[in-house]
Each structure stands twice: as C-alpha cells, then as structure tokens.
Amino acid sequence: MNPHIIVCGAGFGGLELTARLSAAFGPEVNITLIDKSDAFIFGFSKFEIMFGQQSREEVSSYYSNIAKPGVEFKQELITAIDPDARRVVTDKNTYTADIVVVALGADYDFGATPGFVEGGHEFYSVEGAVKLRDVLPNVTSGNVIVAVVSEPFKCPPAPCEAAMLLDEYFSERGVRSSIDLSVVSPWGIPIPASRPASDAILERFRERNIGWSPNQGVRAIDPATKLVHLRDGNTLSYDLFLGIPVHRVPAVVEASGLAVDDWVPVNKANLSTQFPNVYAIGDVTSAPVPKAGIFAESAGRAVAEHLIAQLRDSGTAKPYDGAGSCFIEFGDHKVGRVDVDFLSGPSVTAPFTEASLQGAEEKREFAASRRQFWFGG
Known part of the structure; x- marks a missing residue:
C-alpha cells in the first residue's frame, strides 16, 4: 500500500x-x-x-x-x-x-492592537490590499504611516517596500509634496540580517524624504484623535495608517x-x-x-x-540550511536582492545585490519558475 x-x-x-x-x-x-x-x-x-x-x-x-x-x-x-x-x-x-x-x-490578530480594526488598514492580506486599492486614490495629503505593530512578522522587507512604492505612487499622481510618509519598525535597521541591504533602503529613504522611526512598536491606535500610541509613550498623528498586524x-x-x-x-x-x-x-x-x-x-x-x-x-x-533569495522593491521599477543563508555556516551571510531593472526581471522569472514547478505537469 x-x-x-x-x-x-x-x-x-x-x-x-x-x-x-x-x-x-x-x-x-x-x-x-x-x-x-x-x-x-x-x-x-x-x-x-x-x-x-x-x-x-x-x-x-x-x-x-x-x-x-x-x-x-x-x-x-x-x-x-x-x-x-x-x-x-x-x-x-x-x-x-x-x-x-x-x-x-x-494568522493575523487584528484585534490584539486597540483601534486597529476601527482606524487602520493593512496590506498583508488579500482582502486588506483590495480595500486599500479603493482607499489610496482618495489620499491627496496628510500623514501616511506604515507601522510594524510587533514582531515576529512576515517578510521583513515588506514594510519598507510599501513605503518606497507609496512614494512612487503618490509622486506619479503629483501629490507627494503634500504627504508626509514614514515607517515605524521594532528593529534598529530595516533588515537586521543584511547591513548592506539596510543601508541601501535607508539611503533611498533619505533621497525620497521617507521618515524612519526605529526600535518602536505600536501599543494602540486612536481613530477619534487620529493618533498612533507608540511603545515608548510617544504619539504620532496620522491620516492613513497601514499596519503590519500582530501575528499568531x-x-x-x-x-x-x-x-x-x-x-x-x-x-x-x-x-x-x-x-x-x-x-x-x-x-x-x-x-x-x-x-x-x-x-x-x-x-x-x-x-x-x-x-x-x-x-x-x-x-x-x-x-535545512535556512537559505533563500529575497527580492526588495525600491520603486522606479527597480528591484534589489538579498541572498540569505542563516544556518549553513558559523554565522549568517546576507550579501546584497543593488536594485536594478535586471533585478525586476529576475523577480518575474522567480515567480514564473515557481508557478511552473508547483502547478505544471
């Protein structure tokens, strides 16, 4: 049998x-x-x-x-x-x-953060992305915050990718100068496993005037006052809050x-x-x-x-080697890549390939090859 x-x-x-x-x-x-x-x-x-x-x-x-x-x-x-x-x-x-x-x-526990369900949006679920598709065209000014509520969370580069892509989106619509865009993260650098990748992201943030608030978490969101209450007791005002929810x-x-x-x-x-x-x-x-x-x-x-x-x-x-290649969207149709190996050697290795149009093509090939292998005959 x-x-x-x-x-x-x-x-x-x-x-x-x-x-x-x-x-x-x-x-x-x-x-x-x-x-x-x-x-x-x-x-x-x-x-x-x-x-x-x-x-x-x-x-x-x-x-x-x-x-x-x-x-x-x-x-x-x-x-x-x-x-x-x-x-x-x-x-x-x-x-x-x-x-x-x-x-x-x-799974995502949206209710674990007070005010998230009532006052926040998210793009980690398909349903959340669909809702944002209808919300974003109406955003023309104000404070837009991308915040990691707590860790662990899926796909470490995603919050920073969201900010860089939002920057591109608002710029193409001609409203970027009226929008303050920032990222809140529980980490000191965007990708702890790769200093080179983190440096590239932070350089892009500086070029595009994207704020970076490291070593922070979100305790609550107050939809009535439009305030994000941070872990250290400080607050940030927001008009659009895109949160990475608690994972469980x-x-x-x-x-x-x-x-x-x-x-x-x-x-x-x-x-x-x-x-x-x-x-x-x-x-x-x-x-x-x-x-x-x-x-x-x-x-x-x-x-x-x-x-x-x-x-x-x-x-x-x-x-198990804990290895893989992670693609990072930088905007302008350019994609970088981190090749991470967590377990094969005595320490983590994570070299970074800078963002390029070729990187975007490699990402498309990555997706196509997986679809073929996983679904094809």
Missing part, C-alpha cells in the same frame, strides 16, 4: 514539498494537499492589487490546475489536527496518514498541542516535531529564520529530501 502524506497548507512550503515528492515518487505516494483557499497568491502580488496594477484574478494561481502525479488537492477548512494519531479533520472529511506536514503559516499561530495548530510558547518547535536539521512522522514548515514554526515565503520554500525542500531518503531507505538528506 502506498504511503499517505497529508500536507496541511498550500503556501510556499506546502507547494514546494508537494511538487518535490511528486517528482520523486509520482503515483507511488499518495499526497493529500489541503488548503481553505482556492488559489495561491505570491505575497508581493498584494502590492500589485493594492496599487491597482492587477486584479486578484490576474495574480491567482488556482489549485484546481495542479497537475502532479500522486497529488490530490482538497479545498477544505482544517478544523482539528491530532498529531498522535496523525489525523486531520476538515469541514468536509477526516483523513489519517502515515506522515503529516503542517504548513499553515501565521493558527488556532487549530494551537489546539492540537503542537505549539509551545506561541509557535511549533522543530528539529533544526529536518523540521520534525516532537510527534513521530509529523513535521512543520514555514511561518507556523519557531525555526531560527525569519517568517517569509523563501524560507518556507527552503523548508519544504529540506523536508522533501528527508522524506525521500526515509521512504527509499537510502541516502542522507542535507540539513
């Missing part, structure tokens, strides 16, 4: 894992890929939605188009996970497997007993959990890497290699 593998979540990690297992085993392994959504959308595509450059439909890769031998996709909501029994319950079915991989990402482990994962101290602990080398034949990858874990799609992808690759060696009972998989 063929081994049955359940993959909970079809983001970067789940798709990479599924595609690699299918390529290795074909129909000899039964893979059930479960996600509540009908389509995958790259995180950076939310900017395209937010600025009205593309529609949700145009940036969606539909799971129904997955053409991988041995893979069956189920659009279902996961309601319970029993890691002891390796059983997954959804709103439609109950599944039991030989191996379970949890790749459900991080999905409730179904917390209820499963997999999470410890907010996130799922994993073996750093192979991303196994404390439960036999149960793995966790991506943002849902407390692995010592940032929460970002590229690291979920490399985690999916590492678990795939480990499972291939295990199921074939031959070879030794390489340990």
Whole structure:
C-alpha cells in the first residue's frame, strides 16, 4: 500500500514539498494537499492589487490546475489536527496518514492592537490590499504611516517596500509634496540580517524624504484623535495608517498541542516535531529564520529530501540550511536582492545585490519558475 502524506497548507512550503515528492515518487505516494483557499497568491502580488496594477484574478494561481502525479488537492477548512494519531479533520472529511506536514503559516490578530480594526488598514492580506486599492486614490495629503505593530512578522522587507512604492505612487499622481510618509519598525535597521541591504533602503529613504522611526512598536491606535500610541509613550498623528498586524499561530495548530510558547518547535536539521512522522514548515514554526515565503520554500525542500531518503531507505538528506533569495522593491521599477543563508555556516551571510531593472526581471522569472514547478505537469 502506498504511503499517505497529508500536507496541511498550500503556501510556499506546502507547494514546494508537494511538487518535490511528486517528482520523486509520482503515483507511488499518495499526497493529500489541503488548503481553505482556492488559489495561491505570491505575497508581493498584494502590492500589485493594492496599487491597482492587477486584479486578484490576474495574480491567482488556482489549485484546481495542479497537475502532479500522486497529488490530490482538497479545498477544505482544517478544523482539528491530532498529531498522535496523525489525523486531520476538515469541514468536509477526516483523513489519517502515515506522515503529516503542517504548513499553515501565521494568522493575523487584528484585534490584539486597540483601534486597529476601527482606524487602520493593512496590506498583508488579500482582502486588506483590495480595500486599500479603493482607499489610496482618495489620499491627496496628510500623514501616511506604515507601522510594524510587533514582531515576529512576515517578510521583513515588506514594510519598507510599501513605503518606497507609496512614494512612487503618490509622486506619479503629483501629490507627494503634500504627504508626509514614514515607517515605524521594532528593529534598529530595516533588515537586521543584511547591513548592506539596510543601508541601501535607508539611503533611498533619505533621497525620497521617507521618515524612519526605529526600535518602536505600536501599543494602540486612536481613530477619534487620529493618533498612533507608540511603545515608548510617544504619539504620532496620522491620516492613513497601514499596519503590519500582530501575528499568531493558527488556532487549530494551537489546539492540537503542537505549539509551545506561541509557535511549533522543530528539529533544526529536518523540521520534525516532537510527534513521530509529523513535521512543520514555514511561518507556523519557531525555526531560527525569519517568517517569509523563501524560507518556507527552503523548508519544504529540506523536508522533501528527508522524506525521500526515509521512504527509499537510502541516502542522507542535507540539513535545512535556512537559505533563500529575497527580492526588495525600491520603486522606479527597480528591484534589489538579498541572498540569505542563516544556518549553513558559523554565522549568517546576507550579501546584497543593488536594485536594478535586471533585478525586476529576475523577480518575474522567480515567480514564473515557481508557478511552473508547483502547478505544471
């Protein structure tokens, strides 16, 4: 009887894992890929939605188009996970497997910050990006703040990317001189892993008169007074607040007993959990890497290699390297890149390639190659 593998979540990690297992085993392994959504959308595509450059439909890769031998996709909501029994319950079915991989990402807790729901906007969800698409054309003046409420948060460059793209957007509309634009971050520099990338971002901020408030967090937002209450007790006035919300482990994962101290602990080398034949990858874990799609992808690759060696009972998989290339939008259609390696060597390496038009083309090729590998036959 063929081994049955359940993959909970079809983001970067789940798709990479599924595609690699299918390529290795074909129909000899039964893979059930479960996600509540009908389509995958790259995180950076939310900017395209937010600025009205593309529609949700145009940036969606539909799971129904997955053409991988041995893979069956189920659009279902996961309601319970029993890691002891390796059983997954959804709103439609109950599944039991030989191996379970949890790749459900991080959820957003908008209500954790007083006033956020009533007075703020966000671009980390597709729904938030769609709302901003309708809000931004009406912004002609005032204080626009992009603020990271707390850490950890997904995609470390995204808040700064948002500011640089907003600068470009308002400039093209001829209203930038009437808008004060700033970023609030809990970090001292934009990307702690890469000083060169951080220096490039801060230089762009200086060139474009974008404010930078480091080592700060947001305690609350007051929609009545239009004030952002910062962690140190100071306040900032705002007309448009774009917040990166509090992140949390999905409730179904917390209820499963997999999470410890907010996130799922994993073996750093192979991303196994404390439960036999149960793995966790991506943002849902407390692995010592940032929460970002590229690291979920490399985690999916590492678990795939480990499972291939295990199921074939031959070879030794390489340990998870925590490596990936992160693209950074600087505006003017130019994109930079940080090539990060968190775990392979004695210390983190993160060289930066400066923003260029070629970088933008490389980013497009990155997306196209993933769509082909994850969805193509």
